[in-house]
Amino acid sequence: MIWLVYRQFRASAVVAAAVVVAFAVALATTASGLSGLYDSSGLPSCGSSCSAATTHFLASMKADGVYPVLYFTGLGLLLLTPALIGAFWGAPMITREVEGRTLRFVWHQSVTPTRWAVMKIAALGLASMAFAGLVSLALSWWAAPIDRAGGFPVGGGSQGVGTQISRFQKIVFDARGVVPLGYAALGFVVGVVLGVVVRRTVPAMAATLVVVAAVQFVVPTWVRPHLVAPATITRPVLTAADLRSAQFGNEGQVTVPVDIRGAWIVTDRTVTPDGRGFSLLQASQCTNLGIAQTDDCLGALGLRQVVTYQPADRFWEFQGIETAMLLGASVVLAAGGVVWIRKVRLS
Numbered sequence: 001m002i003w004l005v006y007r008q009f010r011a012s013a014v015v016a017a018a019v020v021v022a023f024a025v026a027l028a029t030t031a032s033g034l035s036g037l038y039d040s041s042g043l044p045s046c047g048s049s050c051s052a053a054t055t056h057f058l059a060s061m062k063a064d065g066v067y068p069v070l071y072f073t074g075l076g077l078l079l080l081t082p083a084l085i086g087a088f089w090g091a092p093m094i095t096r097e098v099e100g101r102t103l104r105f106v107w108h109q110s111v112t113p114t115r116w117a118v119m120k121i122a123a124l125g126l127a128s129m130a131f132a133g134l135v136s137l138a139l140s141w142w143a144a145p146i147d148r149a150g151g152f153p154v155g156g157g158s159q160g161v162g163t164q165i166s167r168f169q170k171i172v173f174d175a176r177g178v179v180p181l182g183y184a185a186l187g188f189v190v191g192v193v194l195g196v197v198v199r200r201t202v203p204a205m206a207a208t209l210v211v212v213a214a215v216q217f218v219v220p221t222w223v224r225p226h227l228v229a230p231a232t233i234t235r236p237v238l239t240a241a242d243l244r245s246a247q248f249g250n251e252g253q254v255t256v257p258v259d260i261r262g263a264w265i266v267t268d269r270t271v272t273p274d275g276r277g278f279s280l281l282q283a284s285q286c287t288n289l290g291i292a293q294t295d296d297c298l299g300a301l302g303l304r305q306v307v308t309y310q311p312a313d314r315f316w317e318f319q320g321i322e323t324a325m326l327l328g329a330s331v332v333l334a335a336g337g338v339v340w341i342r343k344v345r346l347s
Contacts, residue, residue, distance in 0.1 A: 179322055
């Protein structure tokens with residue numbers, strides 16, 4: 001049975017192995033240079049005052065075009081992996097036998113249909129997880145200096161840091177740690193089940209791409225924020241500098257930037273003493289004064305900045321919870337697919 005699975009999917013396995021090896025070689029040949037930039041920046045020994053060292057390291061790293069290309073290539077590869085595996089490995093697994101009219105022949109061998117389905121799902125599911133896991137491991141190892149600096153900088157030009165995307169950001173979280181294994185397993189099983197239900201390869205592949213993309217949007221957007229209760233910090237907004245650095249939302253709400261290295265900022269609100277949001281219209285009464293008068297004006301308003309966030313050290317807790325959920329959903333869905341194969345006449 002294992003030999004048959006290998007013969008059917010060996011071309012795909014060779015391509016996947018080649019991608020892993022090529023990407024790993026690219027990371028390995030540049031890792032020492034990235035680590036060297038990190039060490040020479042002074043970040044390892046900066047203590048509690050690391051702003052200048054962080055800016056120097058991230059600006060130097062970003063100025064070298066190789067590191068950004070590898071970083072975002074790894075992210076893109078892992079974000080696309082679940083949908084591609086589901087469409088090109090999962091969906092054709094059953095439909096190829098149905099459309100080729102070889103399903104009855106396969107089922108009349110010494111292996112029962114149930115065992116045939118379980119073995120193929122298990123073998124290819126594990127192969128999918130192995131591919132995603134190896135790429136994620138290599139990328140996480142290579143990008144460790146960037147993560148320790150608070151995340152990859154976007155914006156700010158080649159000599160500035162701009163906004164940093166930490167490991168907790170949606171685009172990065174799904175491509176780090178063990179979560180890619182869960183998404184790869186679920187993507188593959190979704191493809192198998194849709195292939196069983198649809199019974200046609202191309203429509204099943206298209207449906208798999210849509211469903212897996214939807215899962216990758218829904219889980220980070222509506223499920224992940226509720227896995228662990230966030231921490232909260234509150235501080236007074238007292239100075240003109242706070243107001244000058246503020247950003248303004250679509251409804252004019254004032255947001256003072258907060259810098260918590262590697263954290264996931266869930267909400268960042270500036271509120272009045274009664275808990276209501278502080279707006280641009282209300283801020284105007286303090287903006288046309290001198291610095292000292294502006295400070296006095298803000299102090300009289302009694303503004304507070306309320307930030308809810310997930311600390312950086314909760315990264316692996318979120319990874320474990322979400323991976324367990326994805327793998328559990330994969331097992332349940334795979335069991336349902338096997339039951340469907342046993343109960344429904346596919347050929």
